[in-house]
Amino acid sequence: MKKILITGSTGFLGGAVLANLLQQGNDDHLYLLVRGNTPEEGLDRIQINLRNFGLSEDVVNNVTLKNIILGDLATAESFIDNPLLDEITHVINCAAVASFGKNPFIWKVNVEGTFQFAERMSRVRVLEKFIHVGTAMSCTPEPDSLVTESELVSNREQHIVEYTWSKATIEQMMTERLPQLPLIIARPSIVVGHSNQGCLPSASIFWVFRMALTLGKFTCQMQDRIDVIPVDYCADALVLLLSAEGVLNEIFHISAGTDRSVTFAEIDEAMAKASGTPALGDNYQKVSYKQLSESRKQFKALFGPCNERIMLRAMNLYGHFSELNVVFDNSKLLKLGIRKPSKFIDYVDRCVLSTRDASIAELMQVDFK
Template identity: 30%
Template structure:
């Protein structure tokens, strides 16, 4: 949103945001909309999983008449939802947004923000023009995002759109700022706090992460690029800028002055070591064993994401992902300074 406001000073943005039990959509939006820009940002309380995105007919018709570009990034990113729960937001929500886009007569571009992990349990190089190649999926998130992407592909003949696939999104590459401390942040936290040093994974497993500032710049750049219409683009570090788990672990050891991380074959760990530890450990370390199982598959990946379309479309505009190892210290510093999100800090 901030990228759009800065690059398009005459644009007005419409944000579709859910109410929560404690805050209205407007209150939630006010927390991140710059005060000077609030006249340019219109907030609509809605929910993509509902018919007409949960909007009343007047608001829906108004947006149909006025909208020229759509960015669809609403999704549930939880791994533990049932298939029906995940489909309600990720697939049916996408269907409702596509229906809206199809009825917006002034629409010039539609950007669907998916995930590179629609690749599921593949290995080797994953190309941007590939979706379903017989792979299985690690969780309902990956499966339903693949189903949603297939739905988008089926509509691209009638809607001027594109599919954008980021990998794991982390904090800003310059400031380290993040609003979420999930995914790679959780194992980093337990390591930094000396709760765990054993990695049930392969030292050469690939960690493809991208900073949020790169993703935001890329989405906005491609949204206004006619050459991107009809394309699928990996917003990933790719073979040139990604890192291995061992490289990231070594950098974390240096930064946090921690013990040498130990790698163990995940099949042995989960079949034999973890059950025995679960019987003998209590308290925080037992919780680490329990919670860490959600991340097991992401320590074993040996796939790389082809970024040919990304390089062709983004590099001429000066947009490219920084190498992972170049900004890890910025991420670590923000984690420590904010106490892993427990306190606010100024980045100015």
């Protein structure tokens, strides 16, 4: 029997991993590191999140106080002496400040606290695997490329945001300074929605597509490709890595790859079909950020109540990523026997449906916390 510690299970990826393991219903014992003033509050937060992943109430109620370990990675010393950690055989570390904003906790949590936690786990004698969830975007990819997994050597100037820099730094620190940690680094590409529940678990990044198509212009070309996967596929892959043999000290992309990545033109058509509106097609304009900023007076009419400055900042950041036209090679993961992911355009209708009553300003908050 494994004793699996999942961090970040009140979030998008960690919630999907927990939902996946609960649905399998095997005998492994699950421990969940969660923030909260009391174990009851932590449990409540986890169960509220789980309900967005389409689980029955019976399955949600299988999570009880026995699963809870209270802890905050911003103050790791508050939980790393917990003796329960000495029993853990497997970790899936999904917790992080996943924000493109200027959250003051990015470094404290994603680098300092995560390192303290990983160092503590490296001293657990029974630990067999520590799966750390990184991000494929932290490799600062060359535009127009098929990116393969390699170790990260970058500097702050190469990163558009503090978040990807923090993720690159912690990978490097764990690899270089914790040789005894049974580490696997899993780097998801761009995780958008759930293939059945759409954006109910999270609207992270989905709003960018809606924003660009509503504007009718953005900084990428319609033929550029984007590597998007649904969160349930990401969870399947992380759970596969838990039991896969001979994968220690390896890096894996969890990505759509060449076969399942899509172009913005395909997304335009699929979103239009799902919304019952005409696709932009040739009416789409590729523009510079400066030209986007000149449209700022239209934002309120197009998007509803919003802060123009924050919208422009979002366009600037996501514009940089969307222009990259990169795909992340997934052949290493596929060799472990996992199926290929659904294409984004095959479940985008569920994303459209689950967000139709929310404004872009509301949806984007999740990525700027």
